Amino acid sequence: MTTPTDDAVRRAVGAVIDPELRRPIAELDMVRDISVANGAASVGIVLTIVGCPAADRISADVRAAAASVPGVTDVALHVGVMSPAERRALTERLRGGRPAREMPFGPGSLTRVIAVTSGKGGVGKSTVTANLAVALARRGLSVGLVDADVHGFSIPGLLGLVDADGNVPQPTRIDDLMLPPVAYGVKVISIGMFLRRAHGEAPVGAVAWRGPMLHRTVQQFLTDVYFGDIDVLLLDMPPGTGDIAISVGQLLPHAEVLVVTTPQPAASDVAVRSGVVARQTGQRVTGVVENMSAMTLPDGTSFALFGAGGGAVVAETLSTDAEPVRLLGSIPLSTHLRTDGDAGTPVVVAHPDDPAALAITVLAEILAAAPRGLAGRSLPLRPE
Known part of the structure; x- marks a missing residue:
């Protein structure tokens, strides 16, 4: 019979992934004393905070990891909490040496930042953003999503982050860092996570904020939320060219x-304005998506409820000799796209063969394959 060693159990336990930080707990310095005697393993770990929402999952995963070591017949788990000094050391390590409240997505960042905009409301921008984020995550990319539509936030509902009382889970706080909830592999932050209501009460009221509050909220989402090393950060922008569009242009001019x-022209004519304002702040228009385009009926005929051609017109209008803009995709009208969104399950997950889901998947492939401009960026390489 195999005799388990302390080191073998430590390696197994240390490889457990923290579900919020998405790193091995050994790397996060959460593993404490481990000993094995006569097949019985005594395992000590510490959680980041008191009342950690991931405590049960981490404990279960640690028990399972220790029990998986050949020769281990019993596991005694001892769970503690980090000291304030240990938490400070952890947050400093997570920031990678950056000062507190410094925005990690500046021009030198390797994270690709894509702001999804529209000229007017009601065009399905948030539905496209939520499904696009999930489609990118299903391709193996690490994805973050900021719901920057503070007045009209809908991302938590579209991604199923709503409980029976209509509340959304709040981010876990480690000192001054917030750990965003994860849905379908996407790290999500929204103002809806900070507005609560009790059982049976009316829905949360509107957010009645003006420019300075809106700017500070978006800034905090970008600085105080720990997304980690992500490949893509999507921002679901509010419609139009108001305060938040200007703030994002100032904070993320390279986006x-x-x-x-x-x-239809009523939407496409207005959509051009959001691209024009983005260019004025130095951002680059990477492409146009036409939503609610013609759908194919069961008899094979095409039904264009909102007309045709608006996406191509926007792309052509925004194109310049130096910066051509392409129509990257047309997403047809889809009942599944609507009902799955209402149910909090992205159509790319619930009905991946739906024409709208297929169009969004192709859009994700196009964006994922686009080259990343690394000129002038410092690569995170250091000599050994």
Whole structure:
């Protein structure tokens, strides 16, 4: 019979992934004393905070990891909490040496930042953003999503982050860092996570904020939320060209902009404005998405409820000799896209063969394959 060693159990336990920080707990310095005697393993770990929402999952995963070591017949788990000094050391390590409240997505960042905009509301921008984020995550990318539509936030509902009382889970706080909830592999932050209501009460009231509050909220989402090393950060922008569009342009002047429109001129004419304002702040229009385009009926005929051609017109209008803009995709009208969004399950997950889901998946492939401009950026390489 195999005799388990302390080191073998430590390696197994240390490889457990913290579900919020998405790193091995050994790397996070959460493993404490481990000993094995006569097949019985005594395992000590510490959680980051008191009342850690991931405590049960971490404990279960640690028990399972220790029990998986050949020769271990019993596991006694001892759970503690980090000291304030240990938490400070952890947050400093997570920041990678950056000062507190410094925005990690500046021009030198390797994270690709894409702001999804529209000229007007009601074009399905948030639905496209939520499904696009999930489609990118399903391709193996690490994805973050900021719901920057503070007045009209809808991302938590579209991604199923709503409980029976209509509340959304709040981010876990480690000192001055917030750990965003994860849905379908996407790290999500929204103002809806900070507005609570009790059982049976009316829905949360509107957020009645003006420019300075809106700017500070978006800034805090970008500085105080720990997304970690992500490949793509999507921002679900509010419609139009108001305060938040200007703030994002100031905070993220290197961001790409994806313009969402519907086919009819009433939407496409306005959509052009969001691209123009983005360019004025130095951002680059990476492409146009036409939502609610023609759908194919069971008899094979095409039904264009909102007309046709608006997406191509927006792309052509925004194109310049130095910066051509492409129509990257047309997402057809889809009942599943609507009902799955209402149910909090992205259509790319619930009905991946739906025409709208297929169009969004192709859009994700196009964006994922686009080259990343690394000129002038410092790569995170250091000599050994």
